[in-house]
Amino acid sequence: MGSQERLASLEITQDLAFQERESLVQRVAWCGMALFLLAALLGLFGSGLFSTATLGSPDSLTLRYDRFGRFERPMALHIEIAPRYAQAGEVELHLNRDYQQKVSLQSISPEPLYVEATDEQLIYRFAHSNLQQSLPVVFYIVPEAIGSYHGHIGVGDDEQLDFSQFIYP
Amino acid sequence: MDAVFRASIMYLFLLIIFRITGKRTLGQSTTFDFVLLLIIGEATQQALLGNDFSLTNAVIVITTLVLIDVGIAFWKQRSQTMDKLLDGMPLVIVDNGEPLKERMDRVRIDEEDILSAARRTQGLERMEQIKYAVLERSGDISIIPTER
Numbered sequence: 370m371g372s373q374e375r376l377a378s379l380e381i382t383q384d385l386a387f388q389e390r391e392s393l394v395q396r397v398a399w400c401g402m403a404l405f406l407l408a409a410l411l412g413l414f415g416s417g418l419f420s421t422a423t424l425g426s427p428d429s430l431t432l433r434y435d436r437f438g439r440f441e442r443p444m445a446l447h448i449e450i451a452p453r454y455a456q457a458g459e460v461e462l463h464l465n466r467d468y469q470q471k472v473s474l475q476s477i478s479p480e481p482l483y484v485e486a487t488d489e490q491l492i493y494r495f496a497h498s499n500l501q502q503s504l505p506v507v508f509y510i511v512p513e514a515i516g517s518y519h520g521h522i523g524v525g526d527d528e529q530l531d532f533s534q535f536i537y538p
Numbered sequence: 539m540d541a542v543f544r545a546s547i548m549y550l551f552l553l554i555i556f557r558i559t560g561k562r563t564l565g566q567s568t569t570f571d572f573v574l575l576l577i578i579g580e581a582t583q584q585a586l587l588g589n590d591f592s593l594t595n596a597v598i599v600i601t602t603l604v605l606i607d608v609g610i611a612f613w614k615q616r617s618q619t620m621d622k623l624l625d626g627m628p629l630v631i632v633d634n635g636e637p638l639k640e641r642m643d644r645v646r647i648d649e650e651d652i653l654s655a656a657r658r659t660q661g662l663e664r665m666e667q668i669k670y671a672v673l674e675r676s677g678d679i680s681i682i683p684t685e686r
Contacts, residue, residue: 392644398558
């Protein structure tokens with residue numbers, strides 16, 4: 370219990386050893402809180418310096434996404450598809466179903482011409498007539514599960530990007 | 539189930555954060571402290587309720603918070619260690635008109651805070667008129683004047 374002190378005329382019980390330990394714990398906790406805020410500023414909990422990642426290459430397929438997100442907080446997948454993937458004015462993009470089952474899809478920009486569902490993925494077909502420029506596609510999503518997400522996005526059969534995200538409560 | 543977890547986690551988080559920031563953090567209710575408490579309350583409310591503003595959710599959240607509070611009060615009553623851990627201990631910071639500097643530094647109190655409490659609660663003018671000043675578990679400073 371530590372050393373206890375009772376002052377003669379004052380009916381009070383103090384524990385100075387406990388006070389000292391408490392003070393030490395508080396100082397350690399303040400350092401912990403400062404480190405926590407630093408990690409938040411760096412993007413460890415989403416929307417910070419290191420939270421955004423980019424995959425792929427501009428001459429094929431690129432994906433910009435958040436490594437860390439938060440439950441029910443909107444986020445986006447920014448995709449750019451190189452013009453060489455356009456066939457007859459259309460581009461096909463596929464995204465795995467496991468990923469999409471964990472999110473609520475709010476909107477897609479531009480809107481796809483049609484969507485086809487297979488066992489493992491959803492295939493989106495977009496209009497793309499300008500063969501000089503890549504096609505930017507944005508999926509606006511809201512995470513509806515906490516934990517790790519694993520996504521596979523691709524165009525055609527050979528170009529595929531795998532990405533992972535972590536969603537905080 | 540989700541509401542019970544949210545409420546429990548927020549209760550424990552608030553309990554820990556206010557405990558580790560020290561007695562004096564919001565012990566003095568200045569206008570700014572009051573505004574800060576309102577902001578903390580607003581941020582807490584969003585985390586507690588999420589997107590569910592239903593009556594059922596509010597009832598579950600309030601029941602959870604009250605029940606945890608009753609449980610912890612019961613636990614503190616039964617265990618002296620828990621009582622000490624959660625509420626801390628009182629600390630004498632002035633002994634016979636002598637400010638105990640080391641203790642005051644540890645709990646982030648200066649002589650002005652003590653003199654302010656002495657003026658406010660006892661109408662005292664000087665440090666030597668204070669027999670004991672005690673930092674209470676609530677974060678308030680109690681003043682016992684010297685006998686005249």
